[in-house]
Amino acid sequence: MPEYNSAVLQELLDGCLKKNRRSQELLYKQFYGYAMSICLRYTRSREEAKEILNDGFLKIFTKLDSFDQSRSFKNWLSRIMINTALDHYRHEIRHDVLDDVEAADQVFVDETVINKMAHEEIISLIQDLTPAYRLVFSLAVIDGYTHEEIAEQLNISVGASKSNLSRAREKLRIMLSKINIDNYERVSR
Incomplete structure (x- = not known):
């Protein structure tokens, strides 16, 4: 029911x-x-x-x-x-332009770091993304919107949506990698 x-x-x-x-x-x-x-x-x-x-x-x-x-x-x-x-x-950000930052180098992220993270920690990482990256990432990955729907909602091109999602994922990989390195350094001391 x-x-x-x-x-x-x-x-x-x-x-x-x-x-x-x-x-x-x-x-x-x-x-x-x-x-x-x-x-x-x-x-x-x-x-x-x-x-x-x-x-x-x-x-x-x-x-x-x-x-x-x-x-x-x-x-x-x-x-x-x-x-x-x-x-x-x-x-x-009515008059701001979406960020156009160069993609970072590929970074290895230990999946056990993600598995051990609390929901609040993951949300905190997402909140640290730029507004454009955060919105596109949340709409696409968490809420299941298509790039066409995102482009329409944010008044951007489909390509910009795809680019921002890719960059958001890369930034998250970098943040997760830093957590992974910090955890490794803490354990090895």
Whole structure:
């Protein structure tokens, strides 16, 4: 049975449609962690993610009447959070040009480093990417967008999307390699 049919969620959604503050608060609390995990992938800091999260929930509360209840609420919420993050990105760098940095040399990364890393550490590495790389990486790798969809969302060419994804992966490899080297040096002392 789809999650939108659960009695509790349906009751919350009905309350939110009636502009009931308590229902809005409970819906916010119920989906806060899930929504925050999405927002963190598209931002540099927890504060920026929270700003996007709050903007996203405002959109949810004002556009809830357009939600198709035959579909998954969680997927709808996810799409709104991603689009809100993209809107935030467009607003922040409206006149900036996407980075065009030379690709780094190939770097070997021990996969055991990735396996031992906590989710928060991986998100932290993604947050350290430039905004263009972070967005393309998150959209393509984590959220499954195609390069055509990314190009349309970010108003860039498909080639720029592919290039930014390649460069984002390379930067992440370099960061992971540094962690690998740091761990090796720590153990060998």
